[in-house]
Amino acid sequence: MTDQLAAQVSNRFAVVYGHEPEGVWSAPGRVNLIGEHTDYNEGFVLPFAINRRTYAAVSKRTDDRIRVSSTFAELPVELSLSEISAETVSGWSAYPLGVVWAVAEKSGGFGVGLDIFIDSDVPVGAGLSSSAAIECAVAVAVDELWALALAERDLARIGQRAENAIVGAPTGIMDQSASMLGELDHAVFLDCRTLEAQSVELGFAEAGLEILIIDTRVEHRHADGGYASRRAACEEGARVMGVAALRDLNANDLTLAAERLDDQTFRRVRHVVTENSRVLATVDALRKSGPTAIGELLYASHESMRDDFEISVDELDTAVEMALRHGAIGARMTGGGFGGAAIALTPLAKISEVTLAVKAEFASLGYAEPNIFAVSAAPGARRVL
Numbered sequence: 260m261t262d263q264l265a266a267q268v269s270n271r272f273a274v275v276y277g278h279e280p281e282g283v284w285s286a287p288g289r290v291n292l293i294g295e296h297t298d299y300n301e302g303f304v305l306p307f308a309i310n311r312r313t314y315a316a317v318s319k320r321t322d323d324r325i326r327v328s329s330t331f332a333e334l335p336v337e338l339s340l341s342e343i344s345a346e347t348v349s350g351w352s353a354y355p356l357g358v359v360w361a362v363a364e365k366s367g368g369f370g371v372g373l374d375i376f377i378d379s380d381v382p383v384g385a386g387l388s389s390s391a392a393i394e395c396a397v398a399v400a401v402d403e404l405w406a407l408a409l410a411e412r413d414l415a416r417i418g419q420r421a422e423n424a425i426v427g428a429p430t431g432i433m434d435q436s437a438s439m440l441g442e443l444d445h446a447v448f449l450d451c452r453t454l455e456a457q458s459v460e461l462g463f464a465e466a467g468l469e470i471l472i473i474d475t476r477v478e479h480r481h482a483d484g485g486y487a488s489r490r491a492a493c494e495e496g497a498r499v500m501g502v503a504a505l506r507d508l509n510a511n512d513l514t515l516a517a518e519r520l521d522d523q524t525f526r527r528v529r530h531v532v533t534e535n536s537r538v539l540a541t542v543d544a545l546r547k548s549g550p551t552a553i554g555e556l557l558y559a560s561h562e563s564m565r566d567d568f569e570i571s572v573d574e575l576d577t578a579v580e581m582a583l584r585h586g587a588i589g590a591r592m593t594g595g596g597f598g599g600a601a602i603a604l605t606p607l608a609k610i611s612e613v614t615l616a617v618k619a620e621f622a623s624l625g626y627a628e629p630n631i632f633a634v635s636a637a638p639g640a641r642r643v644l
């Protein structure tokens with residue numbers, strides 16, 4: 260699949276631009292194994308890069324024009340490097356153009372112009388961060404063609420900067436970190452306060468396990484308002500408890516928090532505090548006992564999001580319960596909530612049973628048919644051709 264798409268994107272580039280690309284770079288989507296709504300509380304997350312990737316075929320030009328084209332829209336969008344801004348670009352092209360802009364900003368000057376063509380097998384809007392995949396694929400390409408040799412962490416920040424400043428989405432650094440730093444069969448353990456990242460071996464294949472993505476196809480209804488109110492509750496909790504961020508609280512502080520906070524704010528705080536310790540416990544369990552030991556932590560994370568943070572929906576709860584009932588060893592909703600996907604850590608022998616059971620239950624409840632597929636932990640952004 261991967262090599263085929265790399266060759267395909269190179270061919271499409273030649274058709275669109277009339278000459279060969281200088282190379283093809285690619286970057287993966289990601290899924291968050293555990294650690295939800297902990298990032299903006301300066302806590303811990305544990306995503307991994309997946310075997311679904313975005314490819315960017317790129318060549319340098321002799322002038323300062325940037326042209327971007329994608330299978331989304333083959334007619335190239337074209338403008339000068341110095342013209343790129345939040346006001347001048349919009350739609351899908353804001354992602355690659357924003358990255359070119361952010362690389363120029365970081366390197367303190369403009370490189371030569373570029374022709375860029377993009378294709379991808381990362382599903383869009385399924386919570387697998389097709390946005391980080393496109394950003395990181397373009398970032399590594401521009402870095403190499405402009406001979407900058409920036410560090411991976413800087414390239415991750417460039418993706419975030421593009422998304423914040425040019426696309427206009429206030430996202431954190433998790434997605435780009437996973438897409439840049441991912442390794443085969445490893446997760447990226449990220450401290451969102453220090454931005455320190457460590458690779459943690461997953462050992463899924465060796466244990467005969469796979470992560471199933473169950474995309475409920477429920478669009479993130481109320482996601483904006485829900486997200487903003489959760490963030491506000493976390494800030495309020497930290498303020499009342501006298502800490503810089505909820506990261507600074509642990510389980511022992513919860514008794515005092517229960518006295519000082521109203522019930523709802525307390526439950527929001529309890530989710531973040533317990534979720535941070537679940538991420539740490541998951542890392543510990545993976546290192547000491549392997550992936551069969553993390554099932555209960557995944558489900559505890561789901562319960563906390565459902566009951567304390569209140570960001571699940573019926574479809575996600577159904578997916579999780581059915582997966583567990585039919586052989587998954589752990590399952591949880593993943594992503595920001597109010598829709599999107601669940602993950603289920605599932606023995607290979609149970610993959611088809613879980614898949615069929617979830618689909619049958621969704622059908623009988625009158626839900627839309629879910630999109631269910633397995634992913635594995637794949638390497639991060641790099642040159643592929």
Ligand code: ADP
Nearest residue numbers: 329331350351378379383384386387388389390
């Ligand atoms: P996700 O959860 O998939 O990251 P986002 O809304 O953050 O969802 O980003 C999806 C957007 O990224 C798409 O709407 C599109 O603008 C852009 N994008 C993703 N993949 C591609 C692609 N292959 N070609 C062009 N644009 C893409």
Ligand code: MG
Nearest residue numbers: 388389390391
């Ligand atoms: Mg995104």
